[in-house]
Amino acid sequence: MSARKRVNSQAQRRTSRGSLSDQIKEKPSYSESFLKRGQNSPEEDYEHAEDTFQIALRYFEKGPIQTLQSKGKIMEKHLKTVEIVAWKNGLAPEEIDILLNVALSGKFGNAINTRILKSLIPATLISGDSVVKAVSWFCVGKCSGSTKVLFVRWLVAMFDFINEKDKVNSLYGFFFASLQDDVLCPYICHLLYLLTKKENVKPFRVRKLLDLQAKMGMQCHLQALLSLYKFFVPTLISVSLPVRKKIYFKSSENLWRTALIAVRQRNMGPSPISLKLMLGSAKVRPVKRKWTSNSIIPVPNSSSYGREYGKKQMSLSDCLSNNGSFPLEQLHSFHQLLENIHCLELPCQMGSVLNSSLLLHYINCVRDESVLLRLYHWLSQTLQEECIWYKVNNYEYGKEFTNLLDSIIRAQCFLQEGFYSCEAFLYKSLPLWDGLCCRSQFLQLVSWIPFSNFSELKPLLFDHLAHLFFTSTIFFKCSLLQSLKELLQNWLLWLSMDIHMKPVLKSPL
């Protein structure tokens, strides 16, 4: 295998000798990244592989050569190189830039563009700039419809890794215009759901969405976007949206799922970094690492957008006083939280509040519907995706899943209330539960179910639990009884609170 590679690169060297030496000097980082593979082949091989990749990259950049007999074979070889590199180590931001342009500019055929897009896996980050350029090509529209769909799905899957999200947000209008296309519509809705900020909600957009809904009927992705709009600016939407409707986008991560997990694991430090902010102590958070050890719950990252509360017109106070919102990365102590509590902006990825006790405090005080809605949406998506008894192959990630469940339970305990998404997840996965996997976490989730009627709970919860109860060991029976006792305690405590307090738990989910 290695001998063959050498022969190929020898052939390559003869054809493109001049540029090769430049490339080796330019990008020395590749040899390091290949060293990480831990193969036993000598270093020479790495350079050859690195050369092959560089050559492949340049080939794609230059565009198709017109009349070459063996065009198909060379193309296939280059594609294979790119794919191998991408899936092994991921691509650097500059390379993603080049390949994105290549894929979306329509120079090559549809099949090649699809393969390129499918192997666009970042090593660390994706720069917002390359996304901007890609969207520009997207507008030009030289690529085929299916390529466009794949590109949008790729954006949704890689959303967490995009740097400088404000640049992507400034292209909101372009994305919005693509809602017309029936094929693209659900994926664009998902992207917009992730991208929307309060400032993006404008009356003409709301009208457009309502028109689309009238034309296409009740589609759950349109409804999801409308409900998000409604909670940012409730006054603009008068249409009533059904309560307790689970907002569900088809998960489009499936193509890149295993690779994403690898990327997240690659980027974590050698020792697990716990981001639980201790009250009272200012912990220096390492800025370079962007992902927690659990790799499912993201780090709180403040979106650097404008202010949170939009005003119709600027007032003198705005001009005179400094009303900038407080960036979350600097939030280390309770004292800081108190000082800036009126202008704190919540992170893009709501899941990151689960690990931070300060942010949990904030959420507890704010009682804003949109905040809770976003958190519940993130929870329901994540639980759906990470639940290990749905995915046969992912049983190795059992530990991650138990850690995630632990964090959720801690957050619920902290806030002393249950999350509706967890409840829905429980009802959905209880029939499939075998009674042993993540048992203590599952039973704790049972004890945090919010208060509701027995007649509602009986078919959803108690019948399935009865199935497990009567056919399990004594230990399980006792654990279940214990968690039911805790459930009762929680309900009693909740009900014994002051009745005058307004029931804010009727969140529309």
Next chain:
Amino acid sequence: MEKQPTDSEGEGEEGGQPQEANKEDHMTLLLRLRAQTKQQLLEYKSMVDANEEKTPEQIMQEEQIKAKIEGLENEVEEAKTAFEMKNLALDRMQLSAALKNNLEKIDTKTSLLMDDMKHVLELNKLIMTSQQESWDLEEKLLDIRKKRLPELKQASESKLLEIQTEKNKQKDDLDNMENSDKIKAIRQNLQREIQITTVIQNVFQNLLLGSKANWAENPALKKTVLQLEKNLTMI
């Protein structure tokens, strides 16, 4: 199509009754088999009784049948519980009578039975103290939660509202200064400009989209495009 039955070796025993009692005492095995046989006999008897009953003449509705079944099940449950309690009481009486008889016959100092009983008593004491401790701790925890929960929810919310109203008051004070005419005129002009620019923003966006031009290639154009979404009222 059936596969040959796979016989098990439960607990490493071969075949049916073990001659050498490996893990199970001979006596225990006999008692267990007795209980088994009793249960199986009960099942057969109940089937025989059920088959002897006549089916009722009228056809009952399914709902009625279900309701009746539920009622009967409840009755059975109650009867079973009562039976189990009575059995338990009877067993206890028998046990204590047997113990009493046994104790009268043996030497109280060296017997194995006395040692067992002492051990049981010790364990019971231990269990009771642990249970008491855990109940006390649970009580304390519940008290703390009872105190904390309303504080957590109501107090924090009201505090935040207070902070926000304070800030708003400050803003209102500033706003009151705005009523001078000059500022009003300035503001009107500003508004008009903002509106015009917003319209231009949107028109330009749509123009670009319609023209299918690659705006990222021109750096100046790209810079302009990235500004198009900016909400001008914020600056």
Next chain:
Amino acid sequence: MSVLRPLDKLPKLNTATILLVSTEDALLQQLADSMLREDCASQLNVHLAKSLPLPSNVTRPRIDLIVFVVNLHSKYSLQNVEESLRHVDASFFLGKVCFLATGAGQESRCSIHHNTVVTLAHTYRSPLLFCDLKMEDFRVTMAQRLVRMLQICAGHTPGISALSLLSLLQSPESPSLEDL
């Protein structure tokens, strides 16, 4: 055509027999192995069958529990089970029949809807269990559960019979989870 009847033979002492019916041979074999490895005071017999009726030339002990395994990924296994159900006497359904659905986790590959098996189990008034038999750990827990049920159905657990277990496991029509 012979019909399976529950109490037509006398039980052997300390023996419990379970019949697993399914078109999925490999899964049944693995499940049978897991069951036999379980620690159990009674002696277990596991019979495997692709479909009913069973050939009448073999003598077999009294069958205490029948488990119909349906693979949600193939319509054929459901059809097979529905065919086989006709060869079971009605008195078997008083707690000695159980349905097991495998492959419910991967919704994209399920050609049979979740609700179909639920209605099937409801029509026959028998409990329905879900388990992904391909995963070792889930299979082992399910084997434990089946062994416990088998012991109850064979009458080896004093104080509880198959019928009483059935009434405990009975669940009325559950609302569709898509409403959540």
